[in-house]
Amino acid sequence: MINERNLPILATLLVFIMLYGFGMYEYKGFRDTLVFSNLLTDNAFLIITAIGMTFVILSGGIDLSVGSMIAFIGVLMAYLISNTGMHPLFAIGIALVVGVAFGAIMGVIIAFFEIQAFIVTLAGMFLFRGLAYLINLDAVPIDHPFITGLYDIYVPLPGRGGLTFIAMAMLVLLALGILIARRTRFGMSVYALGGDSHSAALLGVPVKKTIIKIYALSGFYSAMSGVIFAIYTGSAYPLAAVGVELDAIAAVVIGGTLLTGGVGYVFGTFLGGMIQGIIQTLITFDGSLNSWWTKLAVGGLLLFFILLQKGIVYWVKKRSAA
Amino acid sequence: MSDLVKDALEVKETSAVKETVEAAQSAVRPLLEIKHLSKSFTGVQALNDVSLQIQQGEIRALLGENGAGKSTLIKVLTGVYPRDSGEILLDGSLISASDSGHAQRLGISTVYQEVNLIPTMSVMENLTLQHQEKTFGLISWKKAEIRARELLAQVGLDIDPLRQLDTYSIAIQQLVAIARALSTQAKMLILDEPTASLDSDEIKQLFDLMARLKSEGLGIIFVTHFLDQVYSITDSITVLRNGECIGTFKTAELSRSDLVSHMVGKSLEDLAPTAHDHSIKRERTELLQLNNVGKQRYLQPLDLNIAAGEIVGVAGLLGSGRTELCELAYGSVKPDQGEVTLSNHSLTKSSLRRAIQVGMGYCPEDRKQDGIVAELSVRENMILALQASKGWWSPISIAEQQKLVEEMIQRLAIKTPDMDKPIGELSGGNQQKVILARWLITHPALLILDEPTRGIDIGAHHEIIQIIKELCEQGMGLLVASSELEELVMFAHRVVVMKDHHKVSELHGNEVSEQAILRTIAS
Numbered sequence: 001m002i003n004e005r006n007l008p009i010l011a012t013l014l015v016f017i018m019l020y021g022f023g024m025y026e027y028k029g030f031r032d033t034l035v036f037s038n039l040l041t042d043n044a045f046l047i048i049t050a051i052g053m054t055f056v057i058l059s060g061g062i063d064l065s066v067g068s069m070i071a072f073i074g075v076l077m078a079y080l081i082s083n084t085g086m087h088p089l090f091a092i093g094i095a096l097v098v099g100v101a102f103g104a105i106m107g108v109i110i111a112f113f114e115i116q117a118f119i120v121t122l123a124g125m126f127l128f129r130g131l132a133y134l135i136n137l138d139a140v141p142i143d144h145p146f147i148t149g150l151y152d153i154y155v156p157l158p159g160r161g162g163l164t165f166i167a168m169a170m171l172v173l174l175a176l177g178i179l180i181a182r183r184t185r186f187g188m189s190v191y192a193l194g195g196d197s198h199s200a201a202l203l204g205v206p207v208k209k210t211i212i213k214i215y216a217l218s219g220f221y222s223a224m225s226g227v228i229f230a231i232y233t234g235s236a237y238p239l240a241a242v243g244v245e246l247d248a249i250a251a252v253v254i255g256g257t258l259l260t261g262g263v264g265y266v267f268g269t270f271l272g273g274m275i276q277g278i279i280q281t282l283i284t285f286d287g288s289l290n291s292w293w294t295k296l297a298v299g300g301l302l303l304f305f306i307l308l309q310k311g312i313v314y315w316v317k318k319r320s321a322a
Numbered sequence: 323m324s325d326l327v328k329d330a331l332e333v334k335e336t337s338a339v340k341e342t343v344e345a346a347q348s349a350v351r352p353l354l355e356i357k358h359l360s361k362s363f364t365g366v367q368a369l370n371d372v373s374l375q376i377q378q379g380e381i382r383a384l385l386g387e388n389g390a391g392k393s394t395l396i397k398v399l400t401g402v403y404p405r406d407s408g409e410i411l412l413d414g415s416l417i418s419a420s421d422s423g424h425a426q427r428l429g430i431s432t433v434y435q436e437v438n439l440i441p442t443m444s445v446m447e448n449l450t451l452q453h454q455e456k457t458f459g460l461i462s463w464k465k466a467e468i469r470a471r472e473l474l475a476q477v478g479l480d481i482d483p484l485r486q487l488d489t490y491s492i493a494i495q496q497l498v499a500i501a502r503a504l505s506t507q508a509k510m511l512i513l514d515e516p517t518a519s520l521d522s523d524e525i526k527q528l529f530d531l532m533a534r535l536k537s538e539g540l541g542i543i544f545v546t547h548f549l550d551q552v553y554s555i556t557d558s559i560t561v562l563r564n565g566e567c568i569g570t571f572k573t574a575e576l577s578r579s580d581l582v583s584h585m586v587g588k589s590l591e592d593l594a595p596t597a598h599d600h601s602i603k604r605e606r607t608e609l610l611q612l613n614n615v616g617k618q619r620y621l622q623p624l625d626l627n628i629a630a631g632e633i634v635g636v637a638g639l640l641g642s643g644r645t646e647l648c649e650l651a652y653g654s655v656k657p658d659q660g661e662v663t664l665s666n667h668s669l670t671k672s673s674l675r676r677a678i679q680v681g682m683g684y685c686p687e688d689r690k691q692d693g694i695v696a697e698l699s700v701r702e703n704m705i706l707a708l709q710a711s712k713g714w715w716s717p718i719s720i721a722e723q724q725k726l727v728e729e730m731i732q733r734l735a736i737k738t739p740d741m742d743k744p745i746g747e748l749s750g751g752n753q754q755k756v757i758l759a760r761w762l763i764t765h766p767a768l769l770i771l772d773e774p775t776r777g778i779d780i781g782a783h784h785e786i787i788q789i790i791k792e793l794c795e796q797g798m799g800l801l802v803a804s805s806e807l808e809e810l811v812m813f814a815h816r817v818v819v820m821k822d823h824h825k826v827s828e829l830h831g832n833e834v835s836e837q838a839i840l841r842t843i844a845s
Contacts, residue, residue, distance in 0.1 A: 005442075005444075005486050179460065182461075183460040183461045183463075184460065184461060185452065185454060185461065188443075188447060188451055188452075188454065188461070189451075189452075191440070191442070191443055191447070192440045192443060192451055194442070195440035195441060195442035195443055196438075196439075196440050196441060196442075198438070199437075199438040199439055199440055200440060201422070202422050202434075202438045203423075203438065203439070203440070203448075203451050203452065203502075204422065204423030204426060204451075204452045205451065205452060258442075262440065262441075262442035262443070263442045
């Protein structure tokens, strides 16, 4: 059923199909499944980060720490594997626990001291970047056989494409995110909080508990993204993923989530991340444009979606007043 | 059980002696019993030794003017505020709710005037929030939809539960809120001014529902400002005044004039029917003219004229439409019908800036919220309206500002050490004077004052009334809304009496007296 709540995500889907259709029409190489599977792999870490960000933005908050978290987790993993000789599986486990813990700490500060998420996560952003440098100043390779083994897992698809481990992990995390958002009480509490936090409290939503869980979840997803990023690049670098938090926010908004919270879908975020990837791929296929055109296109799309949402909100208000 | 109650009541009633309902009801165990409840906030006694009982299947009106303690009582009942002393018994057992969710689990559900649901979620999601049924640990939306439809059917609503809540009218949202309130096995339902934004058909729908819930044995506390509604739906009335319980009465046995007397704390007999000299001495030059001005769900259309040198008072109980009238006249809320003119300038579609330019001034009711900018200085607060009407591109020099402000501080005897003190640090009376001054330096032809003396001490109270009289003598027209009949009678040439969001009467000259106003309100 088409209702006003689904309009933004439908617009996102339309933009996705149009861009992809344009690519298939214009370039022969675009029609191969390889392009699609590469999109999944190359944008996996961005989409995973953005899924966590979706919950934060749905609740009316923001998390600026995710980019630094990716770098920090990567460096931490590299340290644990190379310097202590730990098995990568344990290292990943520890990295995830650390990510969740740091997210939860930020959540506690936001919930109990009632400080804006913007400033708390900004502090987190500097802090994690600093911690990454504390461990390691330079880029280091992660060349454990287990990691390269993961990287090499590959399920071929018809055509030249195939699903990498990274792509599959992203899809699993996407499915998990969709389930959490729409099929758990926690998920509905997130929507309620973003819709109207005062009413949510009166309706019996455990506000503080939910806020802490939201940032812990975002911590989990960005730590996961850090792990994926480390496998993807096979290295760790304290300056990695600078500005990814902003790309993630852009993916969430282009995916149709209302920046003021309460309305949006995790699947939209997936499309939002993929759209950014398609734009990049199209520019690569073109060959005559430099990569900064990506930023231009993403900026334009972002503006379009924000205006679209404003328009819808205005329209709904006008209709319910009549 | 409810038959028992009735029998008990009838027996007592026939026994000629005039007993209160409470005494009669003590024969059976009440559904809700409040015993000697007290609550104070930093020295202000908001509730003082309030006791009341409500039976199963009883609709009780909770009435009182501003500051009577209605909302405090409700908030203590629902656990939003802790109580200082006293007991609350539900179904005979002592309860003490720690928050609104806990109160709901105990069986007390509340529906507020502002719909407290999530506007961006669907009706179904709102109805089942925190109570969703699960299969294999995940929410089952199939079950949720069935449950939502059941709940909607319970309140007689036939709407699509999958649509977003804010696509429905406020009335439907209110009913959804009630449906949700009932979903938690409520024994006691508190409706806090649910009808304020409903039209008559919607109110009827709500009343039908209330009657059905009553027959199912629910106890209902109904807070409203509309006396007609009190008499059409409630069984009994509890009146609060200044935090004290004035009494509980059977609705059928309490006349409107007695009810109004209880609420305002004055009886008709005590009031001398004398009137002050209310005639205007000068020739009439019309200033403000409202022609059939009204707005749906806000104020019934009405006519009103104010001439130069005339003070028109607006009287009525809390929520009767006093403030609404002021807002429409000033233009901060735009009417959807009728014509507003000020000194022959049509203002119906004009901006507020234009209204100020042609001589309109307005001091709103809620000083803290709408009037002052607490962090700005006395000078800055005073200069705001003048600057706004001039436009921000032609700044007023500091020297000129200081001259104007100094003059006003002298003229209105504002007590402030200097003009650069933040206004928030001044007393209420002096804040009110600064706001008056703000408008006086724009030399308005017409000044609208909503509750100009609310919350200020007696000395300042007197001074403000003097200022109002002086302004009038200088030829200004004034529209003054006030809940204090005494002061209206002192200065108003005419009094418009408001009730249930429409103008019921206009008292002229010698007709203006406290008694006449009260009679009109109660009629």
